[in-house]
Amino acid sequence: MKRFDTFHPAALLLFYICILLLSMLSMDPVLLLASVCGSISFYCAAAYPRLSARSGLFFCVLFLLVTVTNPLFSHNGVTVLFYLNHQPVTKEAICCGAALGAMLLSVLYWCRTLQIFMTSDKLLYLFGRISPSLGLLLSMCLRFTPVFRRQYQNIHQVQKTLGYGGSDQPLDRIRCHVRSFGILVTWSMEHAIETADSMNGRGYGLGQRTAFSLFCWRLRDTLLTVFCLAATGGILACRAYGALHYYYYPAMTPHIWDAPHVICYSLVWLLMLSPVILEGVETLRWNYCRSAI
Amino acid sequence: MNKKIISCCLILLAAPLIIAMGVWMFQDRRYNLIILALVLVSMIPFFLSFEKRQRPTRRLMLIAVLTALSVASRFLFAEIPFFKPVTSIVIITGIYLGPEAGFLCGSFSALLSNFYFGQGPWTPFQMFVWGLVGFLSGLPSLLKNKDGRRMMEHPAALVLWGGFSGVIYSLVMDVWTTVSADSTFSWARYFSAITLSLPYTIVYGLSNIVFLLLLAKPLGKKLRRVMVKYGI
Known part of the structure; x- marks a missing residue:
């Protein structure tokens, strides 16, 4: 059980909106470093037993690619390192590329954790609250997709037994797939009409419907919401007082350590590292409880 | 009002x-x-x-089925890489059930299939582009006497629109690629993104054309039959 699984979907959504907004807000290297550290460590904590080295490698390559290609498109900056095809390659452009890569990396990693925690049932709960008929449509599609996949396997098996698509010719196999798909379409439409009639028979569309859900708003959801809003508000306020305005061209802005900057950076680090701290505390507590048995 | x-x-x-x-x-x-x-x-x-308009349940179910079919088709044709009939099914939905259903089918296909293939900041873009393709392919069928639908059913129109929608998809997604890698927009980067993704664009367009030609007639026939049979 992961700690973030137990939060209310609305609190979770707000948390992710704040985090993603801040990750894309500024090119400030301190903020981006915090976001990258927070997202990658949180992903490792969230996906712990099922970490894959291949996807990590892919993201490293992506980061390097963005870093290296930026100087090819941007020749701004005052510190020229060397010339490539008579075009200057500058230190600023490389640093800017690294910052862009870091931003991309952090957003992608936050989205990966979002996918772990914001499962379709939670999304459905949120969607269904705002818009009942869209929520209904979404839930039906979610149900139908695995049903159709299974039914397709059955149909395709039968078609093969009947002697279709058995040969090694690709065209023959494609034709068999299309044939099975056609059968699936007919079956699914008749099935859907039956479902619709059954829904009508049970009084769909008459007055208010309620939806069942297991989620309830607890104290920790309030705490998370207040923390997110306070931290984001604080960071934005600091931004209004001059923090997080970072420029790479023509020369990189030197870092100033005055009050708004220090407050802003500490808030950013606190917010970005909060998920992994929460997960870590939960894991420690779990291990402690288990060892106490 | x-x-x-x-x-x-x-x-x-x-x-x-x-x-x-x-x-x-x-x-x-x-x-x-x-x-x-x-x-x-x-x-x-x-x-x-x-959300605002009350819709017959049968029509709602038909949209749900077509959306689920387009999502499932991404798995069913897993044998052939990059050749996916998702866009073709979205276009067919637009042609037969109207622009609104086309938009819903397209955007929900993107949202749902990304549950399996990975959500990310590109999800809203995919939702928008596929939705738009579905919406636009439904517009001609709003014409009187169903002339538009008959026009869209013509193989030449299907080939043109299928190829074109593959190109639109690639162009809009490249805007996202450029902006996400650059955080401002630069034409040089955009053009290089388009050039790099050219093979994929061609494959998208081709697969749209192939699947539209393969599926439009049988799927359209089945849809029309169901619509006549149950009065949708």
Whole structure:
């Protein structure tokens, strides 16, 4: 059980909106470093037993690619390192590329954790609250997709037994797939009409419907919401007082350590590292409880 | 009616407001945030218009089935890489069930299939592009006497529109690639992104054409049969 699984979907959504907004807000290297550290460590904590080295490698390559290609498109900056095809390659452009890569990396990693925690049932709960008929449509599609996949396997098996698509010719196999798909379409439409009639028979569309859900708003959801809003508000306020305005061209802005900057950076680090701290505390507590048995 | 006009105006105002905020708050430097917000806002009217009107349950179910079919087809044709009939099914939905159903089918296909293939900041863009393709392919069938639908059913129209929608998909997704890798927009980067993705664009267009030619006739026939049989 992961700690973030137990939060209310609305609190979770707000948390992710704040985090993603801040990750894309500024090119400030301190903020981006915090976001990258927070997202990658949180992903490792969230996906712990099922970490894959291949996807990590892919993201490293992506980061390097963005870093290296930026100087090819941007020749701004005052510190020229060397010339490539008579075009200057500058230190600023490389640093800017690294910052862009870091931003991309952090957003992608936050989205990966979002996918772990914001499962379709939670999304459905949120969607269904705002818009009942869209929520209904979404839930039906979610149900139908695995049903159709299974039914397709059955149909395709039968078609093969009947002697279709058995040969090694690709065209023959494609034709068999299309044939099975056609059968699936007919079956699914008749099935859907039956479902619709059954829904009508049970009084769909008459007055208010309620939806069942297991989620309830607890104290920790309030705490998370207040923390997110306070931290984001604080960071934005600091931004209004001059923090997080970072420029790479023509020369990189030197870092100033005055009050708004220090407050802003500490808030950013606190917010970005909060998920992994929460997960870590939960894991420690779990291990402690288990060892106490 | 008054409420409707107000909500329309709010949405129409939202887009310039977001752009103005981008210029004022971020000194015109944070294109990735702004474009994401714009895409999300631009989808609201489509969803709102669906939510507002009461629809027969059978029609709703038909849209759900077609959406689920297009998502499932991404797995069913897993044997052949990059050749996916998703866009073709979205186009067929648009042609037979109208622009609104086309938009819903397209955007929900993107949202749902990304549950399996990975959600990310590109999800709203995919939702928007596929929705738009579905919407546009439904527009001609709004013409009187079903002339538009007959026109869209013609193989030549299918080939043209299938190839074109593959190109649109690639072009819009490349905008996202450029903006996400650059955070402002640069034409040089955009053109290089288009060139790099050219083989994929061609494969998308080709697979759309192939699947439209393969599926449009049988699927259209089945849809029409169900619609006549159950009076949808």
